[in-house]
Amino acid sequence: MVESNGRGRPRSESARTAVLHAVDDLLVEVGYAALTMKGIAERAGVGRQTVYRWWSNKAEVLYEASVLDAQHELAAPLSGDAREDVRAYLDALVTFLTRSHAGAAYRALLGEAQHDPDVALLLASRDVLEDSAAGVVDAVRTASGTTLSTQQATALLIGPPFFRILSGHDASDIDTGTLADRFMRVMGCP
Amino acid sequence: MVESNGRGRPRSESARTAVLHAVDDLLVEVGYAALTMKGIAERAGVGRQTVYRWWSNKAEVLYEASVLDAQHELAAPLSGDAREDVRAYLDALVTFLTRSHAGAAYRALLGEAQHDPDVALLLASRDVLEDSAAGVVDAVRTASGTTLSTQQATALLIGPPFFRILSGHDASDIDTGTLADRFMRVMGCP
Amino acid sequence: MVESNGRGRPRSESARTAVLHAVDDLLVEVGYAALTMKGIAERAGVGRQTVYRWWSNKAEVLYEASVLDAQHELAAPLSGDAREDVRAYLDALVTFLTRSHAGAAYRALLGEAQHDPDVALLLASRDVLEDSAAGVVDAVRTASGTTLSTQQATALLIGPPFFRILSGHDASDIDTGTLADRFMRVMGCP
Amino acid sequence: MVESNGRGRPRSESARTAVLHAVDDLLVEVGYAALTMKGIAERAGVGRQTVYRWWSNKAEVLYEASVLDAQHELAAPLSGDAREDVRAYLDALVTFLTRSHAGAAYRALLGEAQHDPDVALLLASRDVLEDSAAGVVDAVRTASGTTLSTQQATALLIGPPFFRILSGHDASDIDTGTLADRFMRVMGCP
DNA sequence: CCCTAATCGAGACGGTACGTCCAGTCTTGCA
DNA sequence: TGCAAGACTGGACGTACCGTCTCGATTAGGG
Structure with a gap:
């Protein structure tokens, strides 16, 4: 622009x-x-x-056109129940990456970014996924008193389903309940 | 062929x-x-x-030409010290994705796979990354007696750095030591 | 080619x-x-x-596609009556330049040649008009015993109607009979 | 305008x-x-x-911008010696068509006129070349008592070098002395 | 020892997107 | 209303690559 x-x-x-x-x-x-x-x-x-x-x-x-809209699709209200909020976020994330149009656009761009530095820069300048997770992640961080940075914690949360989906595996075998439990554990929540 | x-x-x-x-x-x-x-x-x-x-x-x-060679680069001998093996694997993984030629080829193909179903199928038919982690992951699974499948555990191990790198962030702020610790914890290792 | x-x-x-x-x-x-x-x-x-x-x-x-065909349109058999041959040629020339498709192509190319050196070279490499006049011109030259070269004589023959037509004037006021007479005179024919 | x-x-x-x-x-x-x-x-x-x-x-x-200036370049004072005036005009004409900027503009426009009727009209509305020759041509016409119109005589004068130059041939082989002589002869001058 | 078949290199084929350029028109705000 | 600026739609430019094709030449069997 x-x-x-x-x-x-x-x-x-x-x-x-x-x-x-x-x-x-x-x-x-x-x-x-x-x-x-x-x-x-x-x-x-x-x-x-x-x-x-x-x-x-x-x-x-x-x-x-598309990716900036992703925020709406990934926005989830915080209920106060951290574990449930995490799970709701993961559900939204999986749906976004596998079913939504904005998600298809995001995956296409992320694909292009792997061999076009300009696109890589564009995406890295505002990481839509990372931003979207900030709310839940910080809620959990505060509750757990962890030493992990928001960035590190976000990678632990998003990484596993992100890897499965981007690698082309079926999304149906992703169990967001288990993922949420494991995330709570890795963050040191009781 | x-x-x-x-x-x-x-x-x-x-x-x-x-x-x-x-x-x-x-x-x-x-x-x-x-x-x-x-x-x-x-x-x-x-x-x-x-x-x-x-x-x-x-x-x-x-x-x-390239991706099949990735196995050699990602192969790490198991020392018996699970936590160290995990860390060594993570180091190899990060190096592979960010510095090696085979890794560049892998990232390019994975990028292409996001908008070309044929390539997606090709990659999914033999997931080089998942295969490479099987050794360490299973060692940890056995030691911890976890209920997680190899597939689930692999996603927990590979996902976080994979997400950071594919998203275009600098690889230098990835702390494989911390990641290894957290992986041990999420697997329920003492 | x-x-x-x-x-x-x-x-x-x-x-x-x-x-x-x-x-x-x-x-x-x-x-x-x-x-x-x-x-x-x-x-x-x-x-x-x-x-x-x-x-x-x-x-x-x-x-x-076109210009090379021009030769057919400009070819006129020599009758032996030099003055009549000259006039017949001039008629063919005027018709060619003002009515024929090949003539339109020739004029377009000659126009382009005025501001494109490549086209100028292309046209100069084989001057269709000059070639077409060689027969009549040489007949007259021989008959008159002139000291003019073929090239010079050709310019005297073709030039006048060429100038009128290329300058955009109406071709109908070109009197080929007079032109033929004058050409005979300038060549020194009795 | x-x-x-x-x-x-x-x-x-x-x-x-x-x-x-x-x-x-x-x-x-x-x-x-x-x-x-x-x-x-x-x-x-x-x-x-x-x-x-x-x-x-x-x-x-x-x-x-350019063509109207051509008149100055082509203007030649009449000395009284008709043959010399003709020759001087021919020299000016050849120089104009081959060396001057205004001449380049004229040739470009005449080229364009071959495939653009608007330009053809523009040029025909005031024929710069024809106008420029009026002086010399009429002097010769008067002296010779010819039956040729100014228009016809002008074509006989301008045509030959015009054809040579527009056809892309080298201007150096144009002998204006010979051309002037031949013009005098064709006009019936002693 | 040919015959058949498939490969090889080379390079032309019809298509189509690229990113740039200009045509000629339009819509601003200022003079 | 004229003017400079500059964005607008439209379309040709010449290049590049696509995936296919058609050559002649090569290299294996099998008869």
Whole structure:
């Protein structure tokens, strides 16, 4: 994204939203591999240069279109029962990664990040998953008085299902109840 | 890969190894994103058709060329001291994912797998990482008498560093000592 | 145009003729200005690279497609009556430049040559107009015993109507009879 | 060019001259083929719309910027010696077409005119070359008492070198002395 | 010792996305 | 209303790679 200095025709908001919606739609319809800048522009009814002017590749468009929405899907209210909150979060996480559109976008981008440094930077600049877990993780940290940092604890929480799913295994054999129990134990909760 | 029925000119072993070496070299030189079937064939001094005849896409070539070698890099002898073996394995794992060529190939393929079902199947058919951990994990499982399956325990071991690295964070802030301790604790070891 | 060394798939003759016909058709239908390499390829049902492989720009295709045919249109049999042969040639020339398709192609290329050195070279390498006049001009030269070179005499013959037409004036006010008479006089014929 | 009705802000003379100078400069620097309306506007420090408001294409700008100047370059004083005047005019003509900037602009426009009717009209509306020859041609016509019209005689004078040069041949083999002699002869001068 | 069959290298084929450029139009705020 | 700035849709540019194809040449059996 780029800032304007007030001179000249201002950026068209309608073009912006048309592009973001086009990307959302196309991701579902044709998948990330078949997603092209050309296709996005045509679907949005927008000149190709207009897409390139504001986003430098399909990863950036997709990030703005989908990934930022992920927060809503991963937000879980804290009930006070730490173990239940952990489990609810894990359920939301697994659903996000395996069933939601935003999750598909996230996985696609994370995949791209493995061989495109620009995308890697984009994702690392604001780690949606890590952020989403901050609430539950800190609640547990406070309750347990652990010496682990939020970052370390978050990895312990998210890592196991993340590994199973990204490695391509069936998500149905993930038992979030057990995972929640083990997380409480590793955090030193009674 | 395809089998022949014995009639006609046999498959050229030299062409096969030339292709595999070309892929290895090119991955290092230009990276996965710039790796193309055309480039592989030219580098190997081989006809394009010859590559397509035996592998259907660059993921398959790369898998045969690099990923299978990963086992050697991840193999760690068991010393008997479970906690130390876990830690040694984690060190090998982090090094593999962040520094080795085979690890780069693995991450690239895992990335591709997020938006290409064929590659996902290829990787899931033999999970190199999971296999590599079987030794240490089972040693700990036996020692602790846990109720966790090997699969579950492996996810608990590999997941945390895997998540940190794949998410694009700096690997240097991964403390394998702490991770090993926490793994022992979550497995119920004294 | 490029030569092959016998290795690999040979050049497709059908693709070649399809391109040449497409150019011929398109020149008539949309005119030279709207003639594009993309349009040619699509009209010919041919890959874009295939066009670029054998011709480096639309001028080259058009030259091969049309201009070389010009010789037929400008060929006039010599009757023996020099003055009549000159007049017949001038009629053919004016018709060629103002009414024929090949003539339209020639004028378009000559126009392009004014600001593209490559095209200028292409045209100068074989001057279709100059060649076409050689017969009549030499007949007159022999009859008159002039000291003018063929080249000089040709310019005197072709130049006047060429200038009128290229300058965009109406061709109908060109009197080839008078032009023929004057050419005979300037050549020193009785 | 367009007229204003006196209301509102008057046309900026500085913008006009900036555009004309920009075109002159760019023609020399990048050539006609690479001359663009966008480039002209940017070089002139002028809005793109401002260029389109007063000229409808690059040919019009170039015509106003350069071609009208051609008259000065082609003007030759009449000495009274008709044959010498003809020769001097031919020298000026050849120099104009092959060496001068205005001549390059003229050739470029004449080239464009071969495939753009608008440009053809623009050039035909005032034939710079024909006009420039009027003086010498009429002097010779008067002296010779020929029956040829000015238009016809002009074509006989300009045509031969015009053809040689526009066809892309080297200008150095044009012998203006011989051409002048032959012109005198064809006009019936003693 | 040919014959059949499959492989090999090379390289052209039709397609299509890439990212850039310009055309010609439009929408700002300022003069 | 003109103007500079600059974003807009649209489309051609020339390049690259895709996966397929068609050559001639090579290398094995099996008759």
